[in-house]
Amino acid sequence: MGGVLRIHFSDRDFRHVQLARSADPVWEAFLGLHVLATSLSRLPRRLHPWRRRALQRLRDDDLRAASRLLRDLAPADAAYFPDFLTPAESQEGMAAALRTLRGTPGARLSREMRRAARYRTLPGWTRRLASGDRALLDQVADAVLHFHTRLIAPDWSEVEATVAADRERRMEALEGGMAAMLETLTPFAWRDPVLTAPYPVDADLHLLGRGVRLVPSYFCHTAPIALADPSLPPVVVYPVRCGPRADGTAVPHADALAALLGTGRARVLGALAIGFTTGSIAVRLGMPASTVSGHLKVLRDAGLVHSERDGAHVIHRLTSRGRHLLRPP
Missing domain, CATH: 1.10.10.10 (Winged helix-like DNA-binding domain superfamily/Winged helix DNA-binding domain)
Incomplete structure (x- = not known):
């Protein structure tokens, strides 16, 4: 990971920073997919039990097919995957997200699939998706739902609890001002007026007074992820801070x-x-x-x-x- 993500703030942006109240079901599905492609040695310990359980469930043929289709579109090592896969409406829940995904305009499908092709060689079937094949787009939406239902939803209380604890820490830090809260975001570094973090490629996100929606993620475990299209409302997904030890105690004493x-x-x-x-x-x-x-x-x-x-x-x-x-x- 040789790049840096730079998020440029103005005074107006500070008034429009949003901290998501809960985990995002679509982002968690894709980031859970990435956890499955990552070796245990590179994952935080809190993700080890979920990965082992998920690999057992992947013996199911339908689930394996859904995972393969999503992995073709959004592999763990991709420098970019299409923004239409993670619509903003997912903050309203999975049903709203899938309605938006299924309704993605053909021009956007074509544009974002062409962009993905600049970074890596895409499987042949994705040309049909890029051309606006609605039946295939429905298959993608169905795969997201199937993956989430079978692999993410069974552990959703754990996901939500971890994210809620992370949000509470950020809200406590916010008592010292927005800059104080931004300084708590790992692996970011705050150097007024720019928030930076390791990233697969060099990228600049200019907020331009729009603010940014910060989404804590249970399954995000390395670098944060930002939407690539600068015309979309800025969204940045970041890894939650580690919680207590697995035995349930949070302190050395x-x-x-x-x-x-x-x-x-x-x-x-x-x-x-x-x-x-x-x-x-x-x-x-x-x-x-x-x-x-x-x-x-x-x-x-x-x-x-x-x-x-x-x-x-x-x-x-x-x-x-x-x-x-x-x-x-």
Whole structure:
């Protein structure tokens, strides 16, 4: 990876920075596809269990075919893959994203497939797609849905919990101003007024007063990814910061916390650096949901956890006292 992505800000851009509230289902599907093409030695440990499970599921012929079709369009080592594959409407959910993908205008298909061909040799079947073959475009949309349903959705609570924890960290940093928040984005470096990061090629993204939508990703694990077409609303996908260790504790003084709170409650408290629903914490820690619920009640009564209903779910977050307790002495 010998290039650099440079994102150029103006004063007006700071007023239009958006931090996505949740994971993006389409981006996670394509980035999960890239994880499958990456060796375990090059992946963060948190992705190892998912990759092993996904490879087991890929024994299914239909899923393998869907993965092969998507890999032809967006391989892990591509310096560019077509922007139409990740429409902005995906922030509204998979259904909205697939409607937009299926309706991609023929001129855009042709333009973006020609651009992809400048970077690598494309499989012969993609010429039909570039010519506007709607049935083939439907197959691409179906493949995205099939891949997401079979390989991403089963772990979606983990994805959402990790992204929610990352967003909370960014929002805390935002108390120091937008520049302070940008300085927390790994692997970016902020040098006013330019945000830079390693990238497959040298690229400049001039925001021109439009701001930028920052999308945290569970499966993005190396460089961030930006939409290539400068006429599209700027979107940059970046890797989430690593969460707690796999055993559910988030700090080196876990033994001291366990002595203070009890092992179970200490693990639940540590998991809240990532988990935010009772079910997601239970899955991560391998505990019964009823046990997690009991620990949460004690932690809530002690002022370490705050719980509130959000639609069908109850969301649990650390209070400032809880975050303070988790910090190493």
